[in-house]
Structures are given as C-alpha cells and as structure tokens.
Amino acid sequence: MKNDPSKVKRGGEELLTEIALKAKVAEGKESIRRVLREIFRKGTIGTKSLAKRLFLPVPTIAAIRNELEKEELITRTERGAVLTEKGLKFVTKDLQFRFIEDLRCKRCFGRTIGSPGNFDELITQMKDFGSRRPRPLTEFDQAFARPITALNRAFLMLENDDLEGRSVLLLGDDDFTSLAIGLLQLNVKVTVIDIDQRLLDLISNIASERNFQIECLKHDLREPLPASLHSKFDTILLDPPYTPNGLTLFLSRAVQALKQEPNRRIYLSFVHRPPNEMLLLQKTILEMGLVFSQLLPGFNIYEGSEMHGNTTAMIILTTTSETRPSLTTTSFRKEIYTGEVNPTIRTYRCVNGHTILVGKSTIIHTIEELKEKGCPICGSKKRFLRIKRETK
Structure with a gap:
C-alpha cells in the first residue's frame, strides 16, 4: 500500500519551501519561517499586526496564513493566528525556536529617535491640522501618514542637521510634514510642490x-522642474508613487533640485519590497x-495603505560627486501611479447589499467618487465594504 504523499513527514526547510510555493510569495521560504516565529513569540497575533511587524503586504500574510492552516500548523481565533500542537512541535523541534522576548527598543521601535519634551503639545496640534485634510485621492496614490509620522520625519531631519538654517523641499506633502517642521519653530525655509491644489491651499492657510x-x-512632476528650482535646496523629502517609474521620476526631480555638491541628503519614503524588487x-x-x-523599516505609519501593512521604510540617501538625475528636463509620459501601472477592478457592497464595480474602466473610477455619489442603485452613501479586488 502506497503512502499518502500529504502524510509523509517533511523536513523543516522542505516544508517551508513547499508552503512558500503554494502561497506564491515572492519573499520565499524565509517569509514563512518569520511568520511562524512571530506567531510563536506573540502567542496570538492578527494578520494586520503580522504585516506591520514583518513589513509584508497584508495579502501576502493572508496567503501564508491560509497555507499554514491547511498544513494544520496554525489555527485561527477571534484574536488572530495561534500555533496548533503540531505547529508548536514543528517550530521548536524542526526550526529550533526558543527565544520569545521582544528586543526592539520600546521607546523608538527602531526609528532611532526620541521625542522632545513638548511632544504632547506638538502631536495635539498635528492631529488638529490632520482633521482638516480632505479625503485622499487614490488616483494620485495618496494615503495620509499619521501625525506621529510627520513629526518623526521632522525630528529625524533635525537630529541629522538637515533643518536648521536650511532650505528644504518636499516633493508632495499630503502627510503635512511641512507643518510638522513649522511647529518646531526653527530658522528653516520650506517649499512644498504638489499636484493637489486642495492640500496646497490648506497648507498655505495654516502656514x-x-x-x-x-x-x-502647484506642479505636476511629470513636467520639467522649473529652472528656478534647480540646484537650490539643501535637503529634500519625498514619498513618491510606489512604482519603478514613480521612483525614477520623483528621485530625478529631487536630484535636479538639490544643490550640486556631495553630502546633501534625500529622505525617501518607500514601500517594503521583496529582495529581488x-x-x-x-x-x-x-x-x-x-x-x-540609512534604511529604517516601518518608520512611516499610514492611515491607509493597508495593502502594505500601513507602513513604509525611511531611506536616507546621500549625494556624491557623481550624483546625476536619470531623467532630463523633458516631460515624462510613462505611467507612474499604481492604478495606471497595475489597473484593478474592486467590488464593493453597500449597506443595502448592492454590489458596485470600481475602477478606471468602470462607471465609478475611485472609492472617493463612490462615497461622494453614493450607490448607483439605491443612492446610499453609508459604509461600503470591499469584497473583491482583481488585477486586470
């Protein structure tokens, strides 16, 4: 009688590889091991918390979790994933896990900076500024960072001597980092370039x-940077569209705007990606x-961007004598925004049970438009639940 292949004992590395292939994760078997280790250390942990801890997209965590459940290594509870008896045996015997204490700094959580004495006052004011923001425009990949992130960016630049007496340019500022810098009451000149006039008007009014x-x-960075902004700034901060073209374009504009000398810094916020990407x-x-x-994983925390676990990395780049932009002063005609590069159709359900398709090729293009116009069937503008997402 032949053995059932599914019942044949597999070694730790072999099983991790098999799960990674079934889950179709670009991060490979190491991501499976790290998910198991995090569940082992935490006891019980939810999908979103796993995504934030491991800097992996929520769909990736969900796919891994499903395969781990099929292997009966974990089970799901109301509070999240927990190891089964089989799973506990696997991680302690095959993977040799023992240590459960969290060694991350409990004050900065890896962000490498603390907070000034008047932090409570600053965060209160930033929350007030944030409450006045309009809805994010997903067609521009807007996802607002939390007030603490805008302040942490300002603290980081201040600690690195990139604010006091400096000229600072922000290429896009839906996160209001310019206002966080303003709250520090330093001698610093800040310039904000953005495509969204709503945000520029609000920043100007508060300033x-x-x-x-x-x-x-107001400027569309797909168009050439005005000559008056070339080689003008000491420090630049940007949070570009999370696409290859978006990065190339925004970073080229940043290099054009920086003073052409070594040791100038660019603060780049970008999504966590698999090693090959x-x-x-x-x-x-x-x-x-x-x-x-410097590369600081999880430095930026967002109110949106759940696909990316609500976090991105802060990457600090420094200029050299060989720094040059990849793009010239010509217009850029390639797609840069996520919805252009990877078009999706999302299916939502209104409170009355009607389903609505949202995407560039449908009648309603964005969730913001759906919330504004309401369900095309019943007119309801109340909560919409996303039930499916498909890439075209």
Whole structure:
C-alpha cells in the first residue's frame, strides 16, 4: 500500500519551501519561517499586526496564513493566528525556536529617535491640522501618514542637521510634514510642490495662521522642474508613487533640485519590497550616484495603505560627486501611479447589499467618487465594504 504523499513527514526547510510555493510569495521560504516565529513569540497575533511587524503586504500574510492552516500548523481565533500542537512541535523541534522576548527598543521601535519634551503639545496640534485634510485621492496614490509620522520625519531631519538654517523641499506633502517642521519653530525655509491644489491651499492657510515659512507651488512632476528650482535646496523629502517609474521620476526631480555638491541628503519614503524588487530599486538609486546612508523599516505609519501593512521604510540617501538625475528636463509620459501601472477592478457592497464595480474602466473610477455619489442603485452613501479586488 502506497503512502499518502500529504502524510509523509517533511523536513523543516522542505516544508517551508513547499508552503512558500503554494502561497506564491515572492519573499520565499524565509517569509514563512518569520511568520511562524512571530506567531510563536506573540502567542496570538492578527494578520494586520503580522504585516506591520514583518513589513509584508497584508495579502501576502493572508496567503501564508491560509497555507499554514491547511498544513494544520496554525489555527485561527477571534484574536488572530495561534500555533496548533503540531505547529508548536514543528517550530521548536524542526526550526529550533526558543527565544520569545521582544528586543526592539520600546521607546523608538527602531526609528532611532526620541521625542522632545513638548511632544504632547506638538502631536495635539498635528492631529488638529490632520482633521482638516480632505479625503485622499487614490488616483494620485495618496494615503495620509499619521501625525506621529510627520513629526518623526521632522525630528529625524533635525537630529541629522538637515533643518536648521536650511532650505528644504518636499516633493508632495499630503502627510503635512511641512507643518510638522513649522511647529518646531526653527530658522528653516520650506517649499512644498504638489499636484493637489486642495492640500496646497490648506497648507498655505495654516502656514499663514501660524506664521510658518512655507511656500507652496502647484506642479505636476511629470513636467520639467522649473529652472528656478534647480540646484537650490539643501535637503529634500519625498514619498513618491510606489512604482519603478514613480521612483525614477520623483528621485530625478529631487536630484535636479538639490544643490550640486556631495553630502546633501534625500529622505525617501518607500514601500517594503521583496529582495529581488529591492535590488532593482537600489540599482535605480545607485545609477544616479546616490548612496544609502540609512534604511529604517516601518518608520512611516499610514492611515491607509493597508495593502502594505500601513507602513513604509525611511531611506536616507546621500549625494556624491557623481550624483546625476536619470531623467532630463523633458516631460515624462510613462505611467507612474499604481492604478495606471497595475489597473484593478474592486467590488464593493453597500449597506443595502448592492454590489458596485470600481475602477478606471468602470462607471465609478475611485472609492472617493463612490462615497461622494453614493450607490448607483439605491443612492446610499453609508459604509461600503470591499469584497473583491482583481488585477486586470
């Protein structure tokens, strides 16, 4: 009688590889091991918490979790995933897990900076600013960072001597980092370039109310950077569209705007990617003559971007004598936004049970438009539940 292949005992590495293949994860078997280790250390942990801890997309975590459940290594509870008896035996015997204590700094959680004495006052004011923001526009890949993230960016730049007496450019500022800098009451001149006039108007109004030195310019970075902005700034911060073209375009504009001398810094916020994709990202950066000074995973926390676990990395780049932009001063006509590069059709359900398709090829293009116009069948503008997402 032949053995059932599913019942044949597999070694630790073999099983991890098999699960990774079934889950179709680009991060490979190491991501499976790390998910199991995190569940072992935490006891019980939810999908979103796993995504944040491991800097993996929520769909990737969900796919891994499903395969681990099929292997009966974990089970699901109301509070999240937990190891089964079989799973506990596997991680302690095959993977040799023992240590469960969390050694991350409980104050900065890997962000490497603390907070000034007036932090409570600053965060209260940032929350007030944030409450005045309009809805994010997904067609521009907008996902607002939390107030603490805008402040942490300002603290990081301040600690690195990239604010006081400096001229700072923000290429896009839906996160209001310019206002966080303003709250520090430093001698720093801030310029914001954004495509969204709503945000620019609000930043300008708040800056006027608070006497912050912030200049706002509306500009589509797909068009050449105005010559008056070339080689002008000491420090640049950007959170570009999370696509290869988006990174190349925004980073090229940043290099054009920086003073042409070594040791200037660019603060780049970008999504966590699998190693092979990170290799391409780093090649793009190195080809411009920039070097990596620091990479801080999970530094930025967002109110949206659940696909990315609500976090992105802060990458600090430094200029060299060989720094040059990849793109010239011509217009850029390639797709840069996620919805253009990877078009999707999302299916939502309104409170009355009607299903609505949302996407560039449908009648309703964005979730913001759906919320504004309401369900095309019943007119309801109340909560919409996303039930499916398909890539075209």
